[in-house]
């Protein structure tokens with residue numbers, strides 16, 4: 001049996017995708033570990049692999065018509081050194097894995113792996129990022145929130161590939177990123193949070209808040225965000241408990257090997273409070 | 289799958305299963321045993337090699353991703369002027385005990401100095417964050433980076 005396809009371009013890749021049931025592999029940093037069989041052994045896959053990491057059509061970073069377009073096979077390390085990638089997104093990426101793993105891991109892989117702990121996801125959700133999915137005949141555009149439907153579950157069809165990631169080029173003057181985890185170099189996020197805001201004359205003009213690792217998918221409470229838009233930032237401190245009550249139901253963490261649900265919920269409370277009650281003063285904060 | 293790549297400066301055509309890990313290809317097919325399998329999950333850095341000049345974990349790379357790539361292992365790097373400096377620096381700093389992690393650190397230090405010829409403390413910690421050492425406690429390894437930076441001035 002053929003156990004791998006190495007297409008020369010996207011057209012060939014999509015043709016293979018249409019004809020054979022296969023697993024796309026970009027950097028392999030998730031797939032090689034998830035399918036590992038132990039010391040000295042090749043990992044085992046139940047379908048042939050379709051290598052997509054090298055495809056030139058999936059390796060762009062460009063700005064076009066109000067969107068930053070990032071090819072899914074762009075490496076995390078390439079994003080870190082590219083001038084078009086927003087600083088606050090780089091902060092999240094620079095805390096993922098270790099430099100050698102970031103020289104292999106891709107943005108598309110992090111999205112399609114659809115882990116609730118995927119560290120690029122809170123930013124992409126907060127920015128209302130959209131994805132282009134293509135098969136040999138058509139392409140469709142879908143918000144990231146609709147693409148990811150649960151842990152390891154996406155709307156990707158068996159003949160499709162993710163071919164583009166679109167991030168609106170809107171700039172947020174206030175940005176805040178926090179990841180709580182263990183040793184760097186390991187994929188052990190307990191809670192991550194990306195907050196973005198625009199404050200004009202002391203009033204909240206726009207506000208985005210997204211939590212990772214606290215529910216089956218990234219959590220963004222639009223009700224809560226909308227209820228705060230137009231409000232004076234100075235009152236958020238005194239109203240925090242009321243705000244938390246609005247946010248809290250969407251935070252449904254689990255007990256797992258990395259942490260307990262109670263711990264995660266406490267961390268969310270503290271992070272949200274830190275972000276909202278310091279909004280007046282925050283320009284760009286980032287903590288380990 | 290037939291894979292054309294360069295290994296320690298020599299062109300090779302590998303005829304291997306596309307899912308085979310670079311780590312196993314190096315150790316078993318080429319008997320290049322400086323790369324070690326510590327964790328097999330990208331967390332310890334014992335399997336590190338250079339791919340197109342950048343440090344990567346050989347345990348995470350399937351053969352299919354080697355097409356057209358240039359791979360350098362610690363064996364291939366050792367005799368280069370930079371390789372010699374890093375080796376000397378590690379010895380002088382007392383940064384080697386059991387040695388299991390050492391080849392991986394050599395690759396990580398090369399990649400680090402390549403990117404930051406005059407690294408800050410933070411650059412050093414970040415650059416070596418993908419390598420585990422169970423013996424030395426890291427301080428001597430950090431020191432060896434400083435030594436390599438001094439001794440190898442102009443090389444990076």
Ligand SMILES: Cc1cc2nc3c(=O)[nH]c(=O)nc-3n(C[C@H](O)[C@H](O)[C@H](O)COP(=O)(O)OP(=O)(O)OC[C@H]3O[C@@H](n4cnc5c(N)ncnc54)[C@H](O)[C@@H]3O)c2cc1C
Nearest residue numbers: 026027028029030031096097106109110112119162187330
């Ligand atoms: C040591 C280590 C540390 C890590 N640390 C972190 C961390 O801190 N934070 C974090 O979020 N992640 C972490 N990860 C996980 C992983 O590195 C990332 O999720 C990475 O971005 C995955 O990219 P990849 O290209 O390697 O994915 P792959 O393993 O190649 O693929 C992942 C998934 O995406 C699919 N896929 C890939 N490309 C496409 C495409 N174009 N179209 C459709 N489907 C596609 C694959 O089929 C697969 O389901 C870590 C992993 C390791 C080994």
Ligand code: FES
Nearest residue numbers: 326327328333347
């Ligand atoms: S064996 Fe590859 S990183 Fe541990």
Ligand code: FES
Nearest residue numbers: 385386421422423
């Ligand atoms: S010297 Fe023994 S693991 Fe580093």
